[in-house]
Amino acid sequence: MPVEIFNLDQGYAVFSNSNYQTRKHAHYLIEVVFSHTGTFSISTAAGEFTGLTNAILPPNVTHSFDCLHATCDLLFLDPLSPAGRYFMQAFTLYQSNSPVTNHPDLDAFHVGAGVNIPLLLQRAGTPDNSHLDERIRQCLRTIDALAHTNHLTLTQLSKASYLSEGRLSHLFKNQLGISVHQYILWKRLMMAILKSRQGSSLTACAHDAGFTDSSHFTRVFYKMFGIKPFFALKS
Structure with missing residues (x-):
C-alpha cells in the first residue's frame, strides 16, 4: 500500500x-x-x-x-x-x-x-475550526507543538487548556470523537509517515515522531491501518 x-x-x-x-x-x-x-x-x-x-x-x-x-x-x-x-x-x-x-x-x-x-x-475552502471550544483549540496547538516528544502528558495539556484532566478528556472526546491519547498517536503516525517519505528508516521515523521504539510504532500502525508499516511505507 x-x-x-x-x-x-x-x-x-x-x-x-x-x-x-x-x-x-x-x-x-x-x-x-x-x-x-x-x-x-x-x-x-x-x-x-x-x-x-x-x-x-x-x-x-x-x-x-x-x-x-x-x-x-x-x-x-x-x-x-x-x-x-x-x-x-x-x-x-x-x-x-x-x-x-x-x-x-x-x-x-x-x-x-x-x-x-x-x-x-x-x-x-479555507481552514475553520471555530466550531471547537477555544480551550480544545489550545490543546490541539499544544499537541501539534509537542507530539514529537515522548513525554507529552495529559497533565501538560490540562494546564495548557485551563481544564481539569477529567473535563479535558470529556470535552475533547465530545468535540473530536476520539480520545486525547488516540489523537496524539495519530499525529505521531502522520509525522512518522512524513519522515518515511523523506527517506528515514522505520526506526528513525519512530524515534523522530515520539514513539518509544520501532516496535511501538509498528503496533500502533497495525492497529490503526490493519497492515504493518513495512508493507505500507516500503515504497
Missing part, C-alpha cells in the same frame, strides 16, 4: 493498493476508497458491503477492507482539515456508523490519473 501523496499541513494522504486486504481496524481519519479496476468490499458492524467502486468510511468506524481482485486509491482525510470538514458535511458523516457506498457524487473526485486533488482543495 504505497503512499502516493502526503500533505500533513492540509490533512490528506493518498495510498494505492491492489490484491490487498486488512484485518478489522478503526482510525480517526475519514477514509475514501476509489476503484481503478475491479470492485472491492468492506465489512463493518452495519454489514457486508460488496461490489463497490467507491465508498466513504466515517471516522472511528471499525472495518475490514478487501481489494484482492481490484486496484484502489485510498484517500485519508483529517476530519479537522478543510477537506475533512467538507466531506463530513457534504456526505453527512457526523455521528454515522455506516459507510457511504457507490455514491455518484464521489465520481468527480477520482479521475483517470487518480484522486482529483485540485477539486478536493477547491471544495475544501
Whole structure:
C-alpha cells in the first residue's frame, strides 16, 4: 500500500493498493476508497458491503477492507482539515456508523490519473475550526507543538487548556470523537509517515515522531491501518 501523496499541513494522504486486504481496524481519519479496476468490499458492524467502486468510511468506524481482485486509491482525510470538514458535511458523516457506498457524487473526485486533488482543495475552502471550544483549540496547538516528544502528558495539556484532566478528556472526546491519547498517536503516525517519505528508516521515523521504539510504532500502525508499516511505507 504505497503512499502516493502526503500533505500533513492540509490533512490528506493518498495510498494505492491492489490484491490487498486488512484485518478489522478503526482510525480517526475519514477514509475514501476509489476503484481503478475491479470492485472491492468492506465489512463493518452495519454489514457486508460488496461490489463497490467507491465508498466513504466515517471516522472511528471499525472495518475490514478487501481489494484482492481490484486496484484502489485510498484517500485519508483529517476530519479537522478543510477537506475533512467538507466531506463530513457534504456526505453527512457526523455521528454515522455506516459507510457511504457507490455514491455518484464521489465520481468527480477520482479521475483517470487518480484522486482529483485540485477539486478536493477547491471544495475544501479555507481552514475553520471555530466550531471547537477555544480551550480544545489550545490543546490541539499544544499537541501539534509537542507530539514529537515522548513525554507529552495529559497533565501538560490540562494546564495548557485551563481544564481539569477529567473535563479535558470529556470535552475533547465530545468535540473530536476520539480520545486525547488516540489523537496524539495519530499525529505521531502522520509525522512518522512524513519522515518515511523523506527517506528515514522505520526506526528513525519512530524515534523522530515520539514513539518509544520501532516496535511501538509498528503496533500502533497495525492497529490503526490493519497492515504493518513495512508493507505500507516500503515504497
